[in-house]
Amino acid sequence: MEQRWANAWRPTINEKQFIEEALRSEIRVDGRRLYDYRRLTIKFGREDGSSEVQLGETHVMGYVTGQLVQPYRDRSNEGTLAIFTEFSPMADPSFEPGRPGESAIELGRVVDRGLRESRAVDMESLCVVAGKSVWAIRVDLHIIDNGGNLIDAANIAALAALSTFRRPECSVGGGDSQEIIVHDPEERDPIALTIHHFPIAVTFAFFSEGNTLVIDPTYKEEAVMGGRMTVTMNSNGDVCAIQKAGGDGILSSDVVRCLRIASLKAAEMTTKIKEAVETYNAEVALKKVKRHPLLVAQKITVPDVEMKEASFEKMKNSDGDMESSPNQASTSRTNTNASVGRPKIWDPYSTSAPSISSSQLPGTVCTSNEPNEDQIMQTDEESKPDLRNDQISNATGVSSAIHQENSPPKSLKDAVKPKNKRKKNAERIAR
Numbered sequence: 001m002e003q004r005w006a007n008a009w010r011p012t013i014n015e016k017q018f019i020e021e022a023l024r025s026e027i028r029v030d031g032r033r034l035y036d037y038r039r040l041t042i043k044f045g046r047e048d049g050s051s052e053v054q055l056g057e058t059h060v061m062g063y064v065t066g067q068l069v070q071p072y073r074d075r076s077n078e079g080t081l082a083i084f085t086e087f088s089p090m091a092d093p094s095f096e097p098g099r100p101g102e103s104a105i106e107l108g109r110v111v112d113r114g115l116r117e118s119r120a121v122d123m124e125s126l127c128v129v130a131g132k133s134v135w136a137i138r139v140d141l142h143i144i145d146n147g148g149n150l151i152d153a154a155n156i157a158a159l160a161a162l163s164t165f166r167r168p169e170c171s172v173g174g175g176d177s178q179e180i181i182v183h184d185p186e187e188r189d190p191i192a193l194t195i196h197h198f199p200i201a202v203t204f205a206f207f208s209e210g211n212t213l214v215i216d217p218t219y220k221e222e223a224v225m226g227g228r229m230t231v232t233m234n235s236n237g238d239v240c241a242i243q244k245a246g247g248d249g250i251l252s253s254d255v256v257r258c259l260r261i262a263s264l265k266a267a268e269m270t271t272k273i274k275e276a277v278e279t280y281n282a283e284v285a286l287k288k289v290k291r292h293p294l295l296v297a298q299k300i301t302v303p304d305v306e307m308k309e310a311s312f313e314k315m316k317n318s319d320g321d322m323e324s325s326p327n328q329a330s331t332s333r334t335n336t337n338a339s340v341g342r343p344k345i346w347d348p349y350s351t352s353a354p355s356i357s358s359s360q361l362p363g364t365v366c367t368s369n370e371p372n373e374d375q376i377m378q379t380d381e382e383s384k385p386d387l388r389n390d391q392i393s394n395a396t397g398v399s400s401a402i403h404q405e406n407s408p409p410k411s412l413k414d415a416v417k418p419k420n421k422r423k424k425n426a427e428r429i430a431r
Contacts, residue, residue, distance in 0.1 A: 011223050019224045023212045034214045042276040049165035053157040057147025062157035063140045064165040071134040079126025079134040083112040085141045092146035110243045114199040114232035118240035122194035128170050148219040155201035163277045166190030199240040200266035203230045210250045231262040235270040
């Protein structure tokens with residue numbers, strides 16, 4: 001204890017008088033007003049249940065863990081909540097490792113009283129099997145830097161860590177319905193704690209025998225102050241706890257004034273904590289969203305000259321006019337015009353206009369008086385088209401017919417082809 005007091009910072013007489021004179025003039029050393037808080041920053045770690053709070057130069061980290069334990073006999077259907085503090089010598093030379101000092105014990109008790117005694121956390125929701133297994137929630141507060149007002153910063157860190165903590169979901173199974181199954185977070189989403197309200201600790205410092213009152217004292221102001229009182233309230237104005245840590249006595253009117261100021265500050269701090277928690281939850285939810293690439297519709301075109309053998313056989317079976325023999329299947333220009341899915345080529349010597357009847361479509365029965373294959377004349381081998389090309393062109397379907405209908409009309413000169421001339425000359429020679 002003596003070693004700790006020896007390492008503590010002690011202001012000189014001039015520094016003490018300067019701070020007190022400035023407070024009488026309602027001016028603080030850091031430029032704040034009497035009832036203003038320092039800048040508050042709340043950050044969260046990668047894992048749920050971890051927080052980092054910086055209040056001015058004061059730096060505190062909070063970490064929440066949970067495990068299944070056996071409940072107390074007098075409260076068999078309620079979980080437990082415990083607060084543990086750790087004062088590192090890195091934060092303040094007066095802090096020593098090992099057994100906690102008076103300041104560490106006081107800090108843990110004030111935060112524990114504000115959270116547990118006010119029933120801020122629903123303890124009954126932590127029960128898994130009454131009288132056998134409940135969740136025990138542990139809050140570890142690590143002091144990284146002591147810049148004054150550790151109680152308020154530690155209380156905010158504990159609330160922020162509890163708000164983001166998620167415990168695994170449990171179910172009861174087995175033959176006797178007493179076996180507890182803890183599900184992996186990947187199987188079932190963890191469950192958040194049920195927090196009814198946010199008890200906010202507001203610390204007041206008294207100077208000049210209680211005539212001057214300030215909130216959120218700094219490290220140097222704590223060394224000069226004559227007394228201190230911590231009020232824990234929620235945004236509804238309910239008093240959760242009051243702690244008067246010795247020093248100069250204060251009047252009842254000063255206590256009432258402190259309660260009014262604490263009610264306003266508790267509402268402001270509650271709003272800041274909720275906004276920080278909502279931002280963190282939104283970021284976590286955004287990371288869990290699985291993004292899929294957009295499916296762009298592509299236009300599929302079937303080539304006119306490519307077709308699978310199976311499709312050709314199917315079209316061949318559906319056409320009753322086609323025969324299985326390759327020699328009999330080879331027809332003249334008239335047979336080509338009567339094929340399925342291909343429009344007739346206009347013959348200048350014919351008396352009827354070219355048209356596509358319903359009998360030429362697949363799967364229909366021919367009822368017209370058109371000549372069959374026995375009545376069709378066969379051309380010579382030079383004018384006979386290739387069987388494979390005719391079969392592929394016949395399989396293009398109605399889509400090719402529509403395409404040819406949209407093309408410009410052909411003239412008489414285009415219809416008369418050289419092979420017709422050769423045929424006519426051959427007939428004249430034969431006569």
